[in-house]
Amino acid sequence: MYKKQFPLLLAFLGGAIPIISFFITTPGDRLKVTTDTLQDWMLIIAGAALLLGVVNLFQINLRKISTRAKGWPNALWLLLSLVIAATFGLADAFGTSVFGIWGGDVAFQWIQDAAFKPLQATMFSLLAFYVASAAFRAFRVRNVEAGILLAAALIIMLGVNPYAVKVLPFLPDATNWIMNIPNAAAQRGIIIGAALGAASFSLRILLGIERSYLGLQKGE
């Protein structure tokens, strides 16, 4: 009972309460408040799960270091970075200094500005190169469909280029037409299908038909 039915009951309640509160008002709007409360508490559960994740991170990387597995210096560096950032972050949160020398707020901000943000920007910047290589592959004219794709892409790229627009003034209108008519129509088709798919999937979860996400199998 505990293993099979209770998670399904929880999933049903967790899904049904927000749906009912979306359509119906109750005295004091209690259902809506319950929904908001459930969402707030989900954040608390996520916090607890984060701790679980950090424990897993330590387990895996400590094992790598102790067995001198391939790439163990990276694991060591990862754990060191984690401990240093967490120490300064916690010092910042509690408004204290670390070893009585560095103020937590200054040190944590320095880690953010000098290490974290540049690393994030580096990863994000790679997108430019990856877009170019993906576009090169996509625009190779191998059949009629790829040819149409290439023509549409050329019009759109030239349509936002001021020099090309000066020579061919019809390009912005052509770009808008492609984006707002065929492109929007295709996107809406996908969005409507996906929305119905999500609704159908959610209904399967509410009814307890879909249970593989809980690790349960058919008939359990």
Place this chain on the structure above:
Amino acid sequence: MRKHPFPEVSVAAVLLLLAPGYALAQASEEITWGLRMENFAALILFVVFSGVVMTFIRLARGGRDLYIRRIAGLNAVEEAIGRATELGKKVLYVPGIMSIDEVQTLASLAVLKHVAKHTAQYGTPLEVPNKDPLTYAAARETVKEAYLEAGRPDLFNEEVVNYVTYDQFAYTAAVSGKMVREKPAANFLVGSFYAESLLLAEAGQSTGAIQIAGTAEVAQLPFFVTTCDYTLIGEELYAASAYLSREPVMLGSIKGQDIVKFILLCWIVLGILIFTFIGNTAMRDWLLPH
């Protein structure tokens, strides 16, 4: 003794049971029983949709044979795992970057269970790196249960499903690094993705791995289509678990969903005709609540 599939369930249950009490304390007494009229059109759609889907589930339970079109990306799942098995390399499964309150993540976990069961049967190494802690906890239990079902619980360890980081680009860097260093033979990118979609898919593409992607994020679909061998587009992702399990009841819900799609299509065409030739503003006002 087998452990409960959701150890966090007890905490969640206590919180859920406490919620109504907390809500009562916070509630305003000014609102009474009634319908939210601004959501009335959605309520009608909800009733019609649920009715049709449940009818088809009932028909499927009754033994009616339901035809579902072939989905190439899902047929390729076993091919991808088979290839990894032959090459003796691992299968990498990325369940997206969102939490389990996102339906795409739940759909991804359902596909993960199928993939994990097959990798366990073939003895192929599997790795599931996670960004969201709740998704990590759920994925761990899903995979553990799949290994148990396949009769290979011995293959499961803490490294199969692992937690990486909560930061989007740090996660992307870690997973891309795994792809380049360890060269998995098959990459599954199934779930909710944003700016990292192309970074991950291109990194995987450069290693020559067979790649199967699936998402309902329209903006990310072109990236997956250009870089992956197979892409589950939108609704195909949600249909995946039903398609893979081949359970008639689940297939019934897919069929019902298709019927509602047809009804909506007729409704849209009817609306276009009315607006074009009659210009009925009353109908427009009713359909678009203020």
